[in-house]
Amino acid sequence: MGLSELQIILKKYYGYGQFRPMQHEIVQAAISGKDVLVLMPTGGGKSICYQVPALYLPGITVVISPLIALMHDQVEALKRNGIAAAYLNSSQDWQEQAAIERQCASGQLKLLYVSPEKLLSDNFQFLLKQLQVSLFAVDEAHCISFWGHDFRLEYTQLSKIKEHFPDVPLMALTATADKLTRQDILQQLALRQPQVFVASFDRPNLSLTVLPAQDRIKRILEFLEERPFKAGIIYCLSRKACESVAARLQAAGYNAGFYHAALPHQQRMKTQQAFLNDDIQIVCATIAFGMGIDKSNVRWVIHYNLPKNIESYYQEIGRAGRDGLPADTLLFYSFADVMKQRSMLEDLPQQRRDLQEAKLERLQQYAEAHICRRKVLLAYFGEVQEENCGNCDVCRNPHQSFDGTVLAQKAFSAVARSKESLPVSLLIDVLRGSDTEEVRRKGLFRIKTYGAGRDVHPLDWRNYIQQLINTGLLDIAYDQHQKLRLNGASQEVLFGGKKVALYKADLNAVPKVKAKPKNEVAAGGELFERLRKLRKKLADEQGVPPYVIFSDKTLHEMAADCPVTEDSMLQVSGVGRVKMENYGHDFITEIMAFRKDQDEKGEKAKGETHLVTLDLLKTGLSPEGIAEKRSMQLMTVYSHIATLYLQGRLESLEKFISQAELEKIGDALYVHGIDSQLKPLFDSLEGKYPYHKIRLGIAYYQKNGL
Ligand code: ADP
Ligand code: ZN
Numbered sequence: 022m023g024l025s026e027l028q029i030i031l032k033k034y035y036g037y038g039q040f041r042p043m044q045h046e047i048v049q050a051a052i053s054g055k056d057v058l059v060l061m062p063t064g065g066g067k068s069i070c071y072q073v074p075a076l077y078l079p080g081i082t083v084v085i086s087p088l089i090a091l092m093h094d095q096v097e098a099l100k101r102n103g104i105a106a107a108y109l110n111s112s113q114d115w116q117e118q119a120a121i122e123r124q125c126a127s128g129q130l131k132l133l134y135v136s137p138e139k140l141l142s143d144n145f146q147f148l149l150k151q152l153q154v155s156l157f158a159v160d161e162a163h164c165i166s167f168w169g170h171d172f173r174l175e176y177t178q179l180s181k182i183k184e185h186f187p188d189v190p191l192m193a194l195t196a197t198a199d200k201l202t203r204q205d206i207l208q209q210l211a212l213r214q215p216q217v218f219v220a221s222f223d224r225p226n227l228s229l230t231v232l233p234a235q236d237r238i239k240r241i242l243e244f245l246e247e248r249p250f251k252a253g254i255i256y257c258l259s260r261k262a263c264e265s266v267a268a269r270l271q272a273a274g275y276n277a278g279f280y281h282a283a284l285p286h287q288q289r290m291k292t293q294q295a296f297l298n299d300d301i302q303i304v305c306a307t308i309a310f311g312m313g314i315d316k317s318n319v320r321w322v323i324h325y326n327l328p329k330n331i332e333s334y335y336q337e338i339g340r341a342g343r344d345g346l347p348a349d350t351l352l353f354y355s356f357a358d359v360m361k362q363r364s365m366l367e368d369l370p371q372q373r374r375d376l377q378e379a380k381l382e383r384l385q386q387y388a389e390a391h392i393c394r395r396k397v398l399l400a401y402f403g404e405v406q407e408e409n410c411g412n413c414d415v416c417r418n419p420h421q422s423f424d425g426t427v428l429a430q431k432a433f434s435a436v437a438r439s440k441e442s443l444p445v446s447l448l449i450d451v452l453r454g455s456d457t458e459e460v461r462r463k464g465l466f467r468i469k470t471y472g473a474g475r476d477v478h479p480l481d482w483r484n485y486i487q488q489l490i491n492t493g494l495l496d497i498a499y500d501q502h503q504k505l506r507l508n509g510a511s512q513e514v515l516f517g518g519k520k521v522a523l524y525k526a527d528l529n530a531v532p533k534v535k536a537k538p539k540n541e542v543a544a545g546g547e548l549f550e551r552l553r554k555l556r557k558k559l560a561d562e563q564g565v566p567p568y569v570i571f572s573d574k575t576l577h578e579m580a581a582d583c584p585v586t587e588d589s590m591l592q593v594s595g596v597g598r599v600k601m602e603n604y605g606h607d608f609i610t611e612i613m614a615f616r617k618d619q620d621e622k623g624e625k626a627k628g629e630t631h632l633v634t635l636d637l638l639k640t641g642l643s644p645e646g647i648a649e650k651r652s653m654q655l656m657t658v659y660s661h662i663a664t665l666y667l668q669g670r671l672e673s674l675e676k677f678i679s680q681a682e683l684e685k686i687g688d689a690l691y692v693h694g695i696d697s698q699l700k701p702l703f704d705s706l707e708g709k710y711p712y713h714k715i716r717l718g719i720a721y722y723q724k725n726g727l
Pocket of ligand 2: 392393414
């Protein structure tokens, strides 16, 4: 099983020229019979890791997946690549299931996707025993862990796989990398001497940006303005937010839908399908959305609210840019969301609650980082990145710290003088000297620091106070209406000479789309749009999402390379043999049509230049004058004049050629024929008449006859 044999499979079925880092090693471990644990980020390319062994090995590979909706799409995508695959789950009636079971028994399938319930049912176990199972793959394996973020009870039964099939290799795959979860997977699935592969969690094509959660809609509209027609997801915490954000975007003219758990199943499926089919640009959704989708051309993800931890965040942003092309992510961060997330943990048993709170804190640290965000993220997944990434807001706009000691002292003094009775918003009112009803009622205007921070914008104050809380210089009493409290560190700032560094928020950090070179947009852009339309048309005809036919990346490559032969089309990444057969020719035809249109456009552009000459003639300019002005050959100008005459745009040629000259040229044309080339005419006229006069003579006789 040299690299080449596996590479041939990869090229033949998927059209990919190379394995991504680690895919090859993982595939080799699996086909040599080892148990394997694969940790790879969302969009990293896990499917290939078990699908290529499935194709290589004799027999059938059984894939256990918790997501029924995803099964359908994955099987569809496999079939389009010419791979014999099917799925079995509770969404099918018994006849359908029986038909697939027969296909399994007769050895027609290479891959079978099943839900965990189905896997463990008695009749399926019975069927399995009669098959030659080459490999078990447990996708989303973190669902097995009580400590993970997607715990599913059915998954805990999967330990039975090894009991029943001790000799069949098992591959567990997940995008969750924390150690507890990893241990759980290894133990519960009872993997034997497993080889653990931890791929890099870096997804360099995803840009990272964190913004304070102020003026969110305005920021989102700015963001969208730069990304016309680019598909994206906005994650919100509440159902209400999903609906209201979608409504605001619709009001601004965007094609946006919403998706949350309270909607009827049918409506949710309809929205999801419309998004997959590129019929809706934007979906505002609770985290329920996206779990079951594989859409590779999601170009951006926005978190309207803070997620609950870094794993969830990374999984959610990971849904952007699966095709490897640049994609943007934007997280809105607010203290209000931190408190909401904390309150949602209140009912958990103590041990789990502590763990989840610690995870939430790690996410806060990420959101507040003043160093390259990718460094912070990757450190969470246990990776050290030496260089700054250059693709996060901090790298783009390094944060400047300043001496915030006096500001901190003003805030702490107000907290102290109000007898620690102020929540954040009221503290800001006091510092700013706002004359509100509450300030008056509580007599807060009498405090000595009232108005001491008038010169600082309230949004900046909010941001600074948050920084003070998060760096432990100020406490917040969650159990007492979020009132602010001083602690030992605050005392040191007030009285002990302790210095405080603060950072100013950059509200203009909305990632800009990198400007492309103009001609790339013009050439690649126009053809890409045509190919995209063709893809959409084919997809609609066949009832599949467009990305199932070809990814954006594949279309971009086609638009750049313009392949018009089968061989060159097969060179494009993502064009495997079966896709070549099914779609290749449609795309080749479109590329050829595009080229033809381009040529015609070019000719037309050329063809119209004689009209410019006509305009200049009308201004009284001589042919010589025009040739000079337009930096062209005199002969070209006379050709224009000939054409203009033939088209009837010029009444007569008398300004340019005399009657006597016409007669001599007419004689020569009698001898050589009206279709003669210029050179023999020139020669037979003994060089007495210049070429341009001959050209005009021909035009005269073409129009009036010899
Ligand atoms: P995951 O399951 O890890 O989230 P997928 O298996 O869906 O990721 O892969 C993400 C995308 O990357 C898919 O569009 C897939 O076809 C593509 N991909 C995977 N491996 C390769 C490769 N070796 N070369 C090019 N594209 C790849
Ligand atoms: Zn960075």
